[in-house]
Amino acid sequence: MSEEFKVEIVNPEKSFLVKDDVSEVVVPAFEGEMGILKDHISIISFLKPGIIKILSKSGDENYYVEDGIVEFKNNNLSILTSTIFNLADMDKSKQQDLLKQAEEEANKTDINDQSKYLADQKVEVLKTLN
Amino acid sequence: MASLDDLKKRIASVKSTQKITKAMKMVAAAKLRRAQESAEKGRPYSEKMNNVILNLSNGISDKENAPKLLSGTGQEKTHLCVVMTSDRGLCGGFNSNIIKKAKSYFAKILDEGKELKIITVGSKGNDQLKRVYGNKIIENVSFKESKNANYFDADKVGKMVIEKFEAGEFDVCTIFYNQFKNVITQIPQAQQIIPLNNEGEENSSEESYEFEPDEDEILSNLLPKNISTQIFKAMLENSASEQGSRMSAMDNATRNAGEMVDKLTIEYNRSRQAAITKELIEIISGAESL
Numbered sequence A: 001m002s003e004e005f006k007v008e009i010v011n012p013e014k015s016f017l018v019k020d021d022v023s024e025v026v027v028p029a030f031e032g033e034m035g036i037l038k039d040h041i042s043i044i045s046f047l048k049p050g051i052i053k054i055l056s057k058s059g060d061e062n063y064y065v066e067d068g069i070v071e072f073k074n075n076n077l078s079i080l081t082s083t084i085f086n087l088a089d090m091d092k093s094k095q096q097d098l099l100k101q102a103e104e105e106a107n108k109t110d111i112n113d114q115s116k117y118l119a120d121q122k123v124e125v126l127k128t129l130n
Numbered sequence B: 001m002a003s004l005d006d007l008k009k010r011i012a013s014v015k016s017t018q019k020i021t022k023a024m025k026m027v028a029a030a031k032l033r034r035a036q037e038s039a040e041k042g043r044p045y046s047e048k049m050n051n052v053i054l055n056l057s058n059g060i061s062d063k064e065n066a067p068k069l070l071s072g073t074g075q076e077k078t079h080l081c082v083v084m085t086s087d088r089g090l091c092g093g094f095n096s097n098i099i100k101k102a103k104s105y106f107a108k109i110l111d112e113g114k115e116l117k118i119i120t121v122g123s124k125g126n127d128q129l130k131r132v133y134g135n136k137i138i139e140n141v142s143f144k145e146s147k148n149a150n151y152f153d154a155d156k157v158g159k160m161v162i163e164k165f166e167a168g169e170f171d172v173c174t175i176f177y178n179q180f181k182n183v184i185t186q187i188p189q190a191q192q193i194i195p196l197n198n199e200g201e202e203n204s205s206e207e208s209y210e211f212e213p214d215e216d217e218i219l220s221n222l223l224p225k226n227i228s229t230q231i232f233k234a235m236l237e238n239s240a241s242e243q244g245s246r247m248s249a250m251d252n253a254t255r256n257a258g259e260m261v262d263k264l265t266i267e268y269n270r271s272r273q274a275a276i277t278k279e280l281i282e283i284i285s286g287a288e289s290l
Helices: A090-107 A111-127 B004-059 B094-111 B123-136 B150-168 B214-290
Strands: A005-010 A016-028 A032-036 A043-045 A051-056 A061-065 A068-073 A074-082 A084-086 B078-084 B115-121 B137-141 B174-179 B186-194 B208-213
Touching: A005 B004, A032 A111, A043 B004, A061 A111, A068 B004, A068 B214, A074 B004, A084 A090, A084 B150, A090 A111, B004 B094, B004 B214, B078 B094, B078 B123, B078 B150, B078 B208, B094 B115, B094 B123, B094 B174, B094 B186, B094 B214, B115 B123, B115 B150, B123 B137, B137 B150, B150 B186, B150 B214, B186 B214
Parallel strands: A005 A074, A043 B208, B078 B115, B078 B174, B115 B137
Antiparallel strands: A005 A016, A016 A032, A016 A043, A016 A051, A043 A068, A051 A061, A061 A084, A068 A074, B174 B186
16 A cells, blocks of 8 residues: 655745655644644644655655645645745845845734744744745 | 829828727737736636635634724724726726716615715826815825835735724625636626625634634634735736726727728828829810810
């Protein structure tokens, strides 16, 4: 029996990525990183800023996301996100831009705790990339 | 009867108008393809989002304490209408169709004695509505600078709507836009986004989900996003509809201009011939009288 399942990443503009030979996906769920293997129980969760790792036969891929929702059902993993970047395509200057934006956001004083937490997360994740 | 010179000028002017409408049609056709593509590409996202929310709202245990964005404020006193139109004209009945739909809805609400607030997206809608409903328009947004509909703009509108909802400024929110069916047909739509209207859409799958964190928290995070997503979907549909509508309007205009040129040319030839005949008669009768 194969241990592979299908993953689909969608952003508002288009279907970003469809892959059906995935063996494991690690997503930055809101309450901590979560690895998903085949036959995982149906789950809905949402994401915090972080890295999505997709492990498959055809090679591993890493994506940076800022938010999103994951839904896993019948061995179909759907990830809905509004901001996603493939780490392989992301160069240093892009990273710096995002980091700068995130830092500005994190330094704002008039935001609530949750947005503050999310912004801090962004900064943290982006810093580890550099 | 117009003189030959006048007719000549008119023919020339109609011809140049025809050139413009023809060019506009071509441009619209090219843009339509792109807009249609992005409207189709954007569909999976909003569909999936809807699915997830449907699953969530079915799984929610405590209906009483469900987030207000889902269940509403419990009253229907103030209605907020987001009317989405284009920023450019010359697109046939596109804008007036939305406005017509919106106006009949407004009239219904006002008849029922409810309060009405309007947000217009796109300057054409604002132009048409401000004459009658000027005092009801609380906000006017237009994205003239952005070339294509993008999620960032939709998010701005969405955040604005949510802010107003949380401030208790309205109870029900409806968006008006044109749904793109094909180049000739666009259907004006009124879609209620707050509270979310899921009636009649029973989820068939009985499968239970695991939620992490719990349903309420996911829902309260998801619902605002859904508002933006729905607005974005409306924007995409709208931009495809706008181009489609413009294309068929310009096609008609080009054809009409062609007909007009034909008619004017015939008139021109007739009066030219009439002038020649008249001159001939004058010459002949002059020769006879000698």
